[in-house]
Amino acid sequence: MFKWQESFSSNVKEFDEQHKKLFALGNQLLDVVHASRNTDHYDDIMEALDELKEYTVYHFNAEEELMLTYNYPKLMSHKMQHKKFLGKVEELLSKDIDKNQVDVTLELLTFLADWIQNHILVTDSQYGDFFNKHGEY
Numbered sequence: 480m481f482k483w484q485e486s487f488s489s490n491v492k493e494f495d496e497q498h499k500k501l502f503a504l505g506n507q508l509l510d511v512v513h514a515s516r517n518t519d520h521y522d523d524i525m526e527a528l529d530e531l532k533e534y535t536v537y538h539f540n541a542e543e544e545l546m547l548t549y550n551y552p553k554l555m556s557h558k559m560q561h562k563k564f565l566g567k568v569e570e571l572l573s574k575d576i577d578k579n580q581v582d583v584t585l586e587l588l589t590f591l592a593d594w595i596q597n598h599i600l601v602t603d604s605q606y607g608d609f610f611n612k613h614g615e616y
Contacts, residue, residue: 480592481505487600490607491545491615497538498599504531505591511584521577524584528576531587532568535561542603549613551606560598 481502488495508527511520539561546554567590576583610616 480509480588481595487595488607489599489603491610494538494542494603497534497541498603500534500538501531501591501595501599504534505588505595508584508588508591512581512588516581520580520584524576524580528568528572528587532565532572535564535568539565542606545610545615546606549610549615551609553602553605557602557606560602564594564598 483499483502487498489498504527507530508524511523511527514520543554543558543561545551546557551557571583571587571590574583
């Protein structure tokens with residue numbers, strides 16, 4: 480389900496490598512879903528959520544710093560989307576994950592798939608040419 484393709488590239492190598500981490504996290508969560516439902520996966524889910532939170536803070540800061548450096552015209556709307564993403568991660572972390580492992584994992588997978596489709600493939604794809612014109616590849 481989470482397979483990187485070159486057509487997903489933003490044409491900024493640093494950000495593409497960071498986006499690939501999101502795909503890896505999605506696959507990690509898919510493994511949890513496909514594993515036995517009789518096994519406790521709380522630690523795996525929490526590890527994935529913690530990695531996701533750490534990843535997004537790092538990645539979002541990197542994108543926003545470069546946007547600020549070059550005065551990217553869509554910086555504020557981009558930051559708002561990032562803020563909503565982090566809010567969703569916090570919302571998931573606040574749920575009773577231990578008792579609802581499958582539901583939380585499926586909700587997170589759906590959210591990640593939507594993020595890839597609507598943010599990475601649409602919103603992030605818009606900044607490639609802008610950054611390339613400023614010498615960022």
